Amino acid sequence: MRFATFIEEDRVSVALVRGDRVLPLVVEGARPRSIRHVAASGGDGLSRIADWLEGQPEDAGRRIGEVELGPAVPDPRAIYTIGLNYSSPDAADEDRPERPMVYGKIPSSVAAHGAVVTWDRSLTPNVDAECELGVVIGDLAEAVGPEAAMGHVFGYTIVNDMGSRDPWLDGDQWLLGKSMAGFCPVGPWIVTADELDPADLRLASAINAVPIQDGRTSQMRFGIAEVISYLSRHVALEPGDLIATGTPARLGGPLGPDRHLEAGDVVTCWIEGIGELTTTIA
Numbered sequence: 001m002r003f004a005t006f007i008e009e010d011r012v013s014v015a016l017v018r019g020d021r022v023l024p025l026v027v028e029g030a031r032p033r034s035i036r037h038v039a040a041s042g043g044d045g046l047s048r049i050a051d052w053l054e055g056q057p058e059d060a061g062r063r064i065g066e067v068e069l070g071p072a073v074p075d076p077r078a079i080y081t082i083g084l085n086y087s088s089p090d091a092a093d094e095d096r097p098e099r100p101m102v103y104g105k106i107p108s109s110v111a112a113h114g115a116v117v118t119w120d121r122s123l124t125p126n127v128d129a130e131c132e133l134g135v136v137i138g139d140l141a142e143a144v145g146p147e148a149a150m151g152h153v154f155g156y157t158i159v160n161d162m163g164s165r166d167p168w169l170d171g172d173q174w175l176l177g178k179s180m181a182g183f184c185p186v187g188p189w190i191v192t193a194d195e196l197d198p199a200d201l202r203l204a205s206a207i208n209a210v211p212i213q214d215g216r217t218s219q220m221r222f223g224i225a226e227v228i229s230y231l232s233r234h235v236a237l238e239p240g241d242l243i244a245t246g247t248p249a250r251l252g253g254p255l256g257p258d259r260h261l262e263a264g265d266v267v268t269c270w271i272e273g274i275g276e277l278t279t280t281i282a
Contacts, residue, residue, distance in 0.1 A: 001050065003035060003155065004189035005070035007112075012070045014038060015061070016053055017189050022069075023061035027052055035073050035190070036240030039138045039154040046192065071110040072157045072187040073136060076242040078235075079105040079184060081132075081161060082227055085246025086219045096221045100230050105161070105244075106179035110186055111279070117162070117182035118263075118282040124164035124177065126260040129279070130247035131205035131213055131269035133198060134159040135224055136190055141237040149228035152237065155190040156198055158277040159244040160205075160269045165260060185269075185279045186242065198224055202272040203248065207265050210255050215248025 002017040006024070014025045014032045025032055027048055032038050038045065083101035111117060119127065138154030162183040164170050169177030178184075200218040204211060222230070227245060231237055250257040261267070265281040 001046070001053065001192045001195065002189045003038060003192070004072060004187070005035060005074050006067045007070045008068070012074050015067075016049070017064070018053065018056075018061075020064050021059070021061040022064055022067050023053070023056055025049065025052075034075060034240070035136075036075065036077070036238075039136060040239035042139060069113050069188055071112045071185070072134075072190050073240055073242050074110060076107050076110065076240055077238050079107055079109070079242045079244065080231055081105055081178070081244040082222065082246045085221050086215060086248045087221055088219075088249060100222045100227055102231065103174045103178070105184050106175070109179045109181060109184040111182040111184060113185065113187035113277050114280075115182060115185055116280045116282050117185070119180045119182070123180075124166045124169055126165040127162055127183075128165055128250075128260055129205060129207070129212075129267045129269070130161040130163070131203050131271070132159040132161050132244040132247045133201065133203060133217055133271055134186055135198075135228070135243040135245060137228075137237045137241040137243070138193070138239055140239065141228060141232040144229055144232045146225040146229045149225040149232070150193070152228060152232075153193040153224070154239065155192040156196050156271075156274060157186055157190045158188070158269050158271050158274055159242070160185040160267060160277055160279055161244050161247060162261075162279075185277055187277050188275055191274050196273045203270065205267065205269045207255060207259070207261070207267055209268070212251055212255055212259075213248050214251060217245075219248060220246060
């Protein structure tokens with residue numbers, strides 16, 4: 001199943017995406033409070049939702065182009081980001097660090113598919129986009145081993161991990177440099193874990209249709225199970241928490257690594273099996 005949120009009359013509601021249609025979710029006569037509530041409902045909750053979806057007419061809901069999508073996870077309790085987690089194709093095994101590099105983004109930085117993002121250029125004129133596989137936690141994870149970690153995944157989405165490249169933010173203030181309003185577009189929806197194998201997905205990004213990244217999740221130095229296990233030994237991972245699992249290296253050309261985001265740019269992040277997440281820079 002694909003879960004999304006949509007905005008109507010200033011209210012964020014949970015929906016299912018089937019084909020090119022968005023169906024507002026109603027389970028046992030009530031609308032779920034949030035994606036976090038759905039993620040916490042477990043296998044029984046998802047079974048009830050699947051039964052509900054099966055009973056809906058083919059033309060139920062509205063076409064995707066007729067609704068305003070919200071962030072796939074509009075109110076995460078926490079956003080964890082993993083740094084330096086992709087190896088180059090010719091990297092040696094010894095390049096893998098001893099443990100994942102963990103930092104974070106403030107939850108208020110989330111933005112929707114199709115969002116327009118701007119910021120104060122006097123604080124940081126140089127901002128980059130990065131395509132990352134987002135992992136949405138389902139069941140509470142506390143001190144879980146790698147062998148059990150994948151059972152705590154609700155689903156997968158796309159994260160555009162925007163962040164400053166200026167030394168006064170990127171050098172020692174990563175939380176601030178990555179957490180300005182809109183610096184975490186996430187979407188367009190969540191694909192549930194039972195429908196997607198994340199082991200070797202292609203992921204890529206482009207600025208104005210010019211490629212800037214192209215890699216595969218199999219290049220991760222620390223896989224999803226290892227990351228979840230490592231985090232859960234230090235903090236409790238709760239339903240709806242979001243993990244951005246790292247990003248492939250920037251391509252050498254034609255834009256090159258020093259081309260930062262400019263007003264008017266359209267950033268497209270794409271992950272196999274999920275779809276496209278677009279962001280316009282103003």
